[in-house]
Amino acid sequence: MQGISARHIVIALVLTVLAGLGIVLLLRVFGPDWSAYAPAVAEGYRATNEALDKLEHPVQALRRRASLADLAQARPPPRAARLGRGR
Numbered sequence: 001m002q003g004i005s006a007r008h009i010v011i012a013l014v015l016t017v018l019a020g021l022g023i024v025l026l027l028r029v030f031g032p033d034w035s036a037y038a039p040a041v042a043e044g045y046r047a048t049n050e051a052l053d054k055l056e057h058p059v060q061a062l063r064r065r066a067s068l069a070d071l072a073q074a075r076p077p078p079r080a081a082r083l084g085r086g087r
Contacts, residue, residue, distance in 0.1 A: 052059065066074070 055062075
């Protein structure tokens with residue numbers, strides 16, 4: 001097996017550092033603007049707390065709305081079917 005020379009190790013390290021710096025530079029120039037992130041998160045927390053304060057019952061008592069399938073199963077059969085005159 002051929003050994004790895006110190007020169008190759010230094011080249012690999014230098015190229016890795018340069019690639020990392022290039023990525024950081026590209027993200028600074030073209031990356032997203034994170035300055036609006038913190039205020040938006042704070043507003044989300046505020047709105048969530050406001051909505052939770054308006055609840056009359058604990059959150060655990062909340063239930064999902066019935067789906068159309070649930071409503072179809074709960075709906076009584078048509079009157080003709082109940083009287084044995086179906087179809």
